[in-house]
Amino acid sequence: METILDIPIHEKEYSYLNLGPTHPATHGIFQNVLKMDGERIVESESTIGYIHRAFEKLAERKPFYQIPPITDRMNYCSSPINNMGWHMTVEKLIGAEIPKRVQYMRIIIMELARIADHLICNSVIGVDSGALTGYFYLFEQREAIYEIYEEICGARLTTNIGRIGGFERDFNETTWRKIENFVDVYSKVLAEFETLLNRNRIFVDRCVGAGPINAERALNYGFTGPNLRAAGVDYDVRVAYPYSGYEDFDFNIPVGTNGDTYDRYMVRSQEMWESLKIIKQALQKCERTGPFHADIPDFYLPPKEEVYTSMEALIYHFKIVMGETDKPIGEVYHSVEGGNGELGFYLVCDGGRQPYRLHFRRPCFIYYQAYGEMIKNGFLSDAILTLSSMNVIAGELDA
Amino acid sequence: MALTTDRVTEKLKEKFGDDIIDITLNYDFMTYTLKRERIIEVIRFLYDDEELKFQFLTTMCGMHFPDAKEQLGMVYQLHNMYENVRIRLKIFFPIEDANVPTLTGIFSTANWMERETYDFFGIIFTGHPNMKRILNIDDMDYFPMRKEYAIEDATRTDKDDTMFGRE
Secondary structure, X not given: OOOHHHOOHHHOOOEEEEEOOOOHHHOOOOEEEEEEEOOEEEEEEEEOOOOOOOHHHHHOOOOHHHOHHHHHOOOHHHHHHHHHXXXXXXXXXXXXXXXXXXXXXXXXXXXXXXXXXXXXXXXXXXXXXXXXXXXXXXXXXXXXXXXXXXXXXXXXXXXXXXXXXXXXXXXXXXXXXXXXXXXXXXXXXXXXHXXXXXXXXXXXXXXXXXXXOOHHHHHHOOOXXXXXXXXXXXXXXXXXXXXXOHHHOOOOOOOOOOOOHHHHHHHHHHHHHHHHHHHHHHHHXXXXXXXXXXXXXXXXXXXXXXXXXXXXXXXXXXXXXXXXXXXXXXXXXXEEEEOOEEEEEEEEEOOOOXXXXXXXXXXXXHHHOOHHHHHOXXXXXXXXXXXXXXXXXXXXXXX | OOOOHHHHHHHHHHHHHHHEEEEEEEOOEXXXXXXXXXXXXXXXXXXXXXXXXXXXXXXXXXXXXOOOOOOEEEEEEEEEOOOOEEEEEEEEEOHHHOEEEOOOOOOOOXXXXXXXXXXXXXXXXXXXXXXXXXOOOOOOOOOOOOOOOOOOOOOOOOOOOHHHOOO
């Protein structure tokens, strides 16, 4: 049988399709100009930068304690991880000792954020392949996570959670109860969600072999996080360079083999189980009362009541807000395992009020450039699935 | 035997001797300052060497020090995933001659990273397949991350920040 692929190339007519910038299936502002041979993608070109907000430049005008709100707006599906990454970068620079309890509290928040991130990505793969039910079912759980954030810091999406040195206040009774409740409920919900999709014939047929990338190419393209692990490389910053006490926890790193959409889905799904395991361990290790910040008065704002009554607290308050605190001169790189890969902060400090240079290693920006190669010779509908399974977040891509 | 940064330093010194201007340890990162002309050769050597195998480019970024003689700089961070060793390479060069050879021949990921650096610092990567702006608009005629561009509009007179430690 002669197919369209057998026609000699010079006799073919290609059509051009402008996918995006604001196409609902791209979940953000991504423009891809596709050169199509029927339903098949021959070539593609991505244009990015539609929501570029110059974060690196903005950061050069902000004192250290005002930078977390910038990091919020990068990967806004898991902003607490970005916040913690920044706090830890500064703590590394100044050499602060963080109490174990604070570290474990941070781990609970970061793992909750990872679950929130992965559950969106996974349920959206479902939506893009035509299964809307799972999405609505899981989204209720994201609400539960946001309620926990809200209890801790008052915000939901762009959290600005925690401070340099710890948390602004201790977790209250309700927070602990909500976390325990979430762990309980979510394991049931996730198990049910998996029965909806994991072995679903339509879903499997759509996802297996869509947008694959092998380990070698993935490494060459600088992939990290679930996308790299789906290709079979077990690199995870939490294990390779443990931070915030991850070395005390027992968890596995799930890996895939083919690096296709189905593997990415499965890796994320398994990671959610591992995150639940970590949260359960952290709940056991973490006492319900105790210190909630490190003893670094030069960087951690004193309680407001003391500012009004004690001279020392007033001075520290003034120094922090006005940026008069002395900072070590040097450069530091710290990375955390973000929702979609290694989120790195390269900070050059000249001892001044603001960072001299702050560079964000944004995993999305780095791996999205492989998109053209991954969708080449595939179908348009696979390209949509590939995009959602890569979990490209426009905020992080364009920074 | 596990690879250590001391071993990396030893091998680099043996091979490139005079091309290494400076070696310092910044927190947990061994940092090598190199001559610009040799950067590709050094990275190629780090990539290909049987023992070193720095085959993952974590990140790269530009820097600008207006007061220095060699105003612009590039920072590369390489990672050996087999042994879990990370190093940082730096080069500095004058702003009038902001040309750096491209890394795209070794790492595909360098493509957009270099375009980003060009976009913000105006560093031109010679041999890059698609050297144009990536995040900013195409007809922008300056490089915004250079230090001479203040973040706030310099023509504004309604704001007086001298009270708050800003100039």
